Amino acid sequence: MITTMFIVMILCLALGFPMMIPLILGPMLMVIFFLPQDPMFLAQQMVGGISSDVLMAVPLFIFAADIMTAGRTSQRLLDFIGAFVGHLRGGYAITTAAACTMFGAISGSTQATVVAIGKPMRERLRNIGYKDSSAIALIINASDIALLIPPSIGMIIYALMTNTSVGDLFIAGVGPGLLIFLFFAAYAVIHAKIFNIPLAEKALWRDRMVTTWRALLPLGFPIIIVGGIYSGYFTPMEAAGVSVLYAMILEVVVYRAVSLKEIPGISLSTGLVTSAVFILVAGGQAFAWVASISGLPGMIEETFLGNDPSALYVLIIVAIFFFIGCMFVDPIVVILILTPIFFPAAEAAGVDPVHLGVVITFQAALGSATPPFGVDIFTASAAFNKSYIDVIRGTPPYIVMLVVVAVLVIVFEEISLFYRYLPFL
Amino acid sequence: GDEEAGGDNGGDGPEYEWDFITEETPGQVQYEYAQEYADLLNEKSDGRIEVDVFEFGGLGSEVDQLEQLQAGGVELGIVSPGFVSTLVEEAQIFSLHYLLPDDQEQTQEILNESEAVNEMLAEKYVEQGLQPLSFWTEGAMQWTGSSQLRSSEDFEGFLMRTQESPLMIESYGAYGADATPLSWEELYGGLQQGQVDGQENPIFFIEDASFHEVQDHMTISNHNSYVAVTTMNQNIYEELPEDIQEIVHETTEEMRDIGFDLQDELNEERLEMIEEDEENPTEVYELTDEEIEEFQDLARPVRDFFREEEGEEAAEILDQLEEDIAEVTGEEE
Amino acid sequence: MNPIKKLDYGLMKAEEFILSFAIIAIFVLVTGNALSRRFLGTSWPFSSELAEAFVYLATFMGISYAARKGRHIRMSAFFDIAPYKVKKALSIIIPFVTALVLFALAYYSLGYLEQTTNRVTTALRLPYYIILLPVPVGLTLGGLQFLRNMWINIIEKEIYIGTEMKESDRE
Numbered sequence: 001m002i003t004t005m006f007i008v009m010i011l012c013l014a015l016g017f018p019m020m021i022p023l024i025l026g027p028m029l030m031v032i033f034f035l036p037q038d039p040m041f042l043a044q045q046m047v048g049g050i051s052s053d054v055l056m057a058v059p060l061f062i063f064a065a066d067i068m069t070a071g072r073t074s075q076r077l078l079d080f081i082g083a084f085v086g087h088l089r090g091g092y093a094i095t096t097a098a099a100c101t102m103f104g105a106i107s108g109s110t111q112a113t114v115v116a117i118g119k120p121m122r123e124r125l126r127n128i129g130y131k132d133s134s135a136i137a138l139i140i141n142a143s144d145i146a147l148l149i150p151p152s153i154g155m156i157i158y159a160l161m162t163n164t165s166v167g168d169l170f171i172a173g174v175g176p177g178l179l180i181f182l183f184f185a186a187y188a189v190i191h192a193k194i195f196n197i198p199l200a201e202k203a204l205w206r207d208r209m210v211t212t213w214r215a216l217l218p219l220g221f222p223i224i225i226v227g228g229i230y231s232g233y234f235t236p237m238e239a240a241g242v243s244v245l246y247a248m249i250l251e252v253v254v255y256r257a258v259s260l261k262e263i264p265g266i267s268l269s270t271g272l273v274t275s276a277v278f279i280l281v282a283g284g285q286a287f288a289w290v291a292s293i294s295g296l297p298g299m300i301e302e303t304f305l306g307n308d309p310s311a312l313y314v315l316i317i318v319a320i321f322f323f324i325g326c327m328f329v330d331p332i333v334v335i336l337i338l339t340p341i342f343f344p345a346a347e348a349a350g351v352d353p354v355h356l357g358v359v360i361t362f363q364a365a366l367g368s369a370t371p372p373f374g375v376d377i378f379t380a381s382a383a384f385n386k387s388y389i390d391v392i393r394g395t396p397p398y399i400v401m402l403v404v405v406a407v408l409v410i411v412f413e414e415i416s417l418f419y420r421y422l423p424f425l
Numbered sequence: 426g427d428e429e430a431g432g433d434n435g436g437d438g439p440e441y442e443w444d445f446i447t448e449e450t451p452g453q454v455q456y457e458y459a460q461e462y463a464d465l466l467n468e469k470s471d472g473r474i475e476v477d478v479f480e481f482g483g484l485g486s487e488v489d490q491l492e493q494l495q496a497g498g499v500e501l502g503i504v505s506p507g508f509v510s511t512l513v514e515e516a517q518i519f520s521l522h523y524l525l526p527d528d529q530e531q532t533q534e535i536l537n538e539s540e541a542v543n544e545m546l547a548e549k550y551v552e553q554g555l556q557p558l559s560f561w562t563e564g565a566m567q568w569t570g571s572s573q574l575r576s577s578e579d580f581e582g583f584l585m586r587t588q589e590s591p592l593m594i595e596s597y598g599a600y601g602a603d604a605t606p607l608s609w610e611e612l613y614g615g616l617q618q619g620q621v622d623g624q625e626n627p628i629f630f631i632e633d634a635s636f637h638e639v640q641d642h643m644t645i646s647n648h649n650s651y652v653a654v655t656t657m658n659q660n661i662y663e664e665l666p667e668d669i670q671e672i673v674h675e676t677t678e679e680m681r682d683i684g685f686d687l688q689d690e691l692n693e694e695r696l697e698m699i700e701e702d703e704e705n706p707t708e709v710y711e712l713t714d715e716e717i718e719e720f721q722d723l724a725r726p727v728r729d730f731f732r733e734e735e736g737e738e739a740a741e742i743l744d745q746l747e748e749d750i751a752e753v754t755g756e757e758e
Numbered sequence: 759m760n761p762i763k764k765l766d767y768g769l770m771k772a773e774e775f776i777l778s779f780a781i782i783a784i785f786v787l788v789t790g791n792a793l794s795r796r797f798l799g800t801s802w803p804f805s806s807e808l809a810e811a812f813v814y815l816a817t818f819m820g821i822s823y824a825a826r827k828g829r830h831i832r833m834s835a836f837f838d839i840a841p842y843k844v845k846k847a848l849s850i851i852i853p854f855v856t857a858l859v860l861f862a863l864a865y866y867s868l869g870y871l872e873q874t875t876n877r878v879t880t881a882l883r884l885p886y887y888i889i890l891l892p893v894p895v896g897l898t899l900g901g902l903q904f905l906r907n908m909w910i911n912i913i914e915k916e917i918y919i920g921t922e923m924k925e926s927d928r929e
C-alpha cells in the first residue's frame with residue numbers, strides 16, 4: 001500500500017502537478033483507503049507542520065531580504081565585496097559561499113539563507129557573466145552549510161532525542177561545514193577559469209574606501225544579528241524580526257530609497273513566497289505522519305539493519321535514508337522520525353553519537369538541496385520565480401562535491417571529532 | 426490504531442491492537458513506562474492485547490497527538506497537564522507551586538488516592554473524550570539558572586522561561602521574576618546566549634536536553650511535580666468488555682509502583698550525572714526549609730488567581746485537593 | 759465588468775491585503791516581543807500564538823493567490839518539453855485534479871475544526887478554531903481558482919500556468 005502512495009506521488013510529480021498535490025494526495029489516499037485514521041487529521045498535521053516558532057524566521061528573513069533588494073542595502077554591500085575580491089578568479093562565487101556560511105551561522109536556517117544572500121548575490125553573479133543556473137546552484141548548495149554551522153536547529157533536536165551534548169555537536173559541525181566551503185571555493189576558481197568568467201578590473205584603493213564607507217551601515221547587519229544573539233538580546237528567530245526592522249530603518253529613514261507606501265507591496269511578495277513554500281512544508285508533515293502510522297520506520301529497521309551490522313555499514317545506511325527522507329520532507333521532521341530508528345543500532349555497532357549526529361545533520365542538509373524534493377529548491381524556485389528545472393539545472397557538480405564530502409565525513413570521524421584532539425578544548 | 430476483533434481466538438494474531446502515544450523518547454520516563462505497560466497488558470491478557478508504543482515525533486506535536494487520542498485514532502496515551510490544559514483548563518492545577526508536597530512518595534500517594542484528582546478532575550477529562558486511568562509523577566520540578574536561585578531576591582529581574590500559560594507567568598511573577606515564554610526549540614540557545622536566565626523541568630529532562638551544559642546553577646526546589654496521566658480514549662474504553670477493562674485496570678494499578686520506581690531511579694541517576702560532569706560544572710543546591718517557606722508564602726496567593734481565572738468548578742477542585750493533601754501530609758492548611 | 763469578474767477582483771484585492779498584512783503582523787509580533795522583553799522586562803505572552811495564526815493565514819489564503827499568479831512550485835521538466843496537444847490536455851487535467859484534491863482537503867479540514875471546538879490557545883485562551891478558519895476557506899478559494907485556471911485553458915488557445923499567467927510570460 002505504501003508503494004501505491006509512492007507511485008501516485010511520483011506520477012503526479014512527473015506530470016508537472018503543483019508540488020503540493022503529490023504531497024497531499026499520496027497521504028490522503030493512504031488514509032482514506034488503507035488506514036483506520038480519520039482523514040481530518042491530514043489538516044491537523046499540515047497546520048502542525050508550519051506551527052514551529054523556528055520556522056517563523058523564514059518569512060521574516062525573506063521580508064528583510066525583499067526590503068534590502070528593493071532598496072540600496074544589497075547593492076552597497078555587494079559593491080563593497082566586489083571592490084575587494086571582484087578581480088580574483090571566482091571571487092564572487094567564493095564570496096557567495098562565504099556569505100552563505102556566515103549567514104547560516106547567524107540564522108541556522110538554510111531557507112532563510114537562500115533568500116537573504118541569494119537574492120542580491122544572484123543579480124551580481126549574473127551581471128559579471130555567470131549563467132543563472134550556475135548562480136542559483138551555488139546559492140542553494142552553499143546555503144546548506146547553515147545546517148552544520150552552529151547554531152543548528154537540527155543538531156539541537158538530535159541532541160535531545162539521543163541525550164548527546166549539544167555543545168559537542170555544535171563544535172563537531174564546524175569541520176564538515178568548513179570542508180564544504182573549501183570544496184566550493186576551489187570549484188569556484190576552476191569553474192571561473194574553464195568558463196572564462198570575465199575578471200573585473202582591480203578596484204583602486206580610493207574606490208575601496210568609498211565603497212567601504214557607503215557599506216558601513218549595511219555591514220551593521222551581521223553585527224546587529226550576531227551581536228544581538230550572542231549578547232543575549234534576542235533569539236535567532238527574533239533576530240530575523242530585528243533584521244526587518246533594521247532594513248526598514250536603513251531603506252526608509254536613512255537612504256529614503258523605499259517609501260513607507262511601498263512596504264505593503266513588498267510584504268505581499270514575501271507573503272506569496274511564504275505561502276508557496278509553507279504549503280509544501282505542511283504537506284511534508286502530512287506525509288511524515290502517514291509514514292509513521294503505517295509503520296515505515298519499523299520496516300526500514302527490520303529490512304536494512306538486520307543482525308550485528310558494522311559501524312561503517314550502519315553509517316552508510318543512515319546516510320542513504322536521511323538523504324532520501326530529506327528529499328521529501330523538512331529535515332527537522334526527518335530527524336525526528338528516523339533518528340530513533342537508527343540510533344540504537346548505531347550505538348550497538350560502536351558509532352560515536354556525536355559523529356552520528358554530524359552525519360545525520362549533514363545528510364539532512366544535503367537532502368534538502370537535492371532533487372526531486374528539497375525545501376531549498378522550493379524556496380529558490382519561489383523566491384527567484386524560476387521554474388523548478390532551471391533551479392536544479394546547475395546543481396550536479398555541487399551534489400558530486402557534497403557526496404564526496406559526505407563520504408569523507410563518514411569515513412574519517414576525525415573531521416567531526418577534531419575538537420577532541422585539541423588540548424585547549 | 427486498528428481496534429478490530431480478530432475473530433476466533435484460534436491464535437491468529439491479537440484480538441486488540443492498540444497504539445500508545447507518549448510525549449517522550451526512549452530512555453525517558455514516559456516511553457519506558459509505556460513499554461512496560463504494553464508488555465504487562467500483553468502478558469495479563471495472554472496475548473489478546475498487543476500494544477504498539479509510539480515515541481514522540483512521528484505523529485506531530487504533543488497537542489496533535491492528544492487530539493488523535495481524543496478522536497480514537499490512537500487508543501492509549503500519556504498526556505501531561507501542560508499540553509492537555511488547552512482542552513481541560515482545570516488540569517493547570519498541577520502548575521501551582523508548592524501545592525503538592527515536595528516529598529515524591531507523598532505526592533504519589535495523593536495522586537493515587539485524591540478524590541479531587543481521580544473523580545472531580547478526571548470528570549473534566551472524560552467530558553473531552555479522554556478517560557484518565559491514573560495520575561502519576563515523573564519527578565519534582567527543579568530550577569536551573571545562570572545565577573543562583575535561593576530567594577525572591579535572586580528572582581528579581583530574572584528572565585525565567587515559562588510556557589505561555591497565564592498561570593505559569595503569574596507564578597513566577599509572584600517571586601518577582603520576569604516570566605518569558607520561549608519555544609522549547611529555542612530554549613537551549615536562549616539559555617546559552619542569555620535571552621533567558623533560567624528554566625524549570627524534572628531532573629532527567631534537564632540532563633537529557635543538556636540544559637546543565639549552559640546553566641551554572643541548579644536548585645532542588647521541588648516546587649511542583651511533573652504529573653503524567655495515563656489515558657485511554659473514552660469511547661473505546663466504554664465499549665471494552667468487562668474482562669478487558671479489568672485487565673486494563675489491573676495493569677494500571679501495578680504500573681503505579683513500577684512507574685514511581687522508574688522515575689525515581691532515572692532522576693537519581695541523572696542528578697549524579699549532572700553533579701559529576703566536570704566539563705560542565707553545575708552547582709546543585711537544595712533549598713532549606715526556611716528558604717522554601719519564603720517561596721510557599723509568595724506562591725499561596727497564586728491559588729486565588731487560579732480560582733478566579735478558571736472558574737467555580739476549578740476552585741472546588743482546588744479546595745478538595747487542598748483537603749486531600751492535608752489528609753496525607755497531616756498538616757492543616 | 760460583469761458581476762463574477764467584479765467579485766473575483768474584490769477577492770484578489772482581499773487576498774493581497776491578507777498576505778501583505780499577515781507578514782507585517784508577524785514582524786510586529788516577533789520584533790515587538792523581543793524589544794519589549796529586553797528593554798521593558800515584559801514579554802508578550804501572546805506573541806508566538808498570534809504570529810503562528812498569521813502564518814496559517816498567509817499559507818492557506820495564499821494558495822489561491824499563488825494559483826492566480828502561477829507561482830506554485832512544480833517540477834515541469836516533462837511538461838516543458840511536451841508537444842502542444844499534450845501540454846494543452848495537461849493544462850486542463852492538472853488544475854482540475856488539483857481543485858478536487860483541495861476541495862476534498864477543505865472538507866476534511868472542516869472535520870478537524872469541529873474536533874477542536876473545545877480547544878483554546880495557551881496564552882489568550884481564544885477558541886482554537888478561529889485560528890484554523892483560514893484552512894478550509896483558503897483551500898476552498900484555492901480550489902475555485904484552479905477551476906478557473908482549468909476553464910481558461912479550455913476556452914483560450916494559449917497555455918495558462920496561472921489564471922493570470924501565460925506560460926509564455928514566465929521568465
Ligand code: NA
Pocket residue numbers: 104105106107108109145146147148149150151152153
Ligand atoms: Na546554523
Ligand code: NA
Pocket residue numbers: 110143144147364365366368369376
Ligand atoms: Na538544507
